[in-house]
Amino acid sequence: xxxxxxxxxxxxxxxxxxxxxxxxxxxxxxxxxxxxxxxxxxxxxxxxxxxxxxxxxxxxxxxxxxxxxxxxxxxxxxxxxxxxxxxxxxxx
Numbered sequence: 001x002x003x004x005x006x007x008x009x010x011x012x013x014x015x016x017x018x019x020x021x022x023x024x025x026x027x028x029x030x031x032x033x034x035x036x037x038x039x040x041x042x043x044x045x046x047x048x049x050x051x052x053x054x055x056x057x058x059x060x061x062x063x064x065x066x067x068x069x070x071x072x073x074x075x076x077x078x079x080x081x082x083x084x085x086x087x088x089x090x091x092x
Contacts, residue, residue, distance in 0.1 A: 019046035
């Protein structure tokens, strides 16, 4: 969900899906996988995503090239979409 401005507004009809298979769980540093303390997960949805959801698929590049930048897109605490810009400097 996103907003055209900084005001917090909520969608009238949220789009949801139910049913997924847990493929990978990323534990929090110092945490133990499977204890509920995770920082991320990779899920495989059991049903196709409806076309009217207008989803955006993130991906990765499997070449062995270190990135110099990145963008994190998230919804903290279910809030409107936030962006995080990451700029990296390579060591010489």
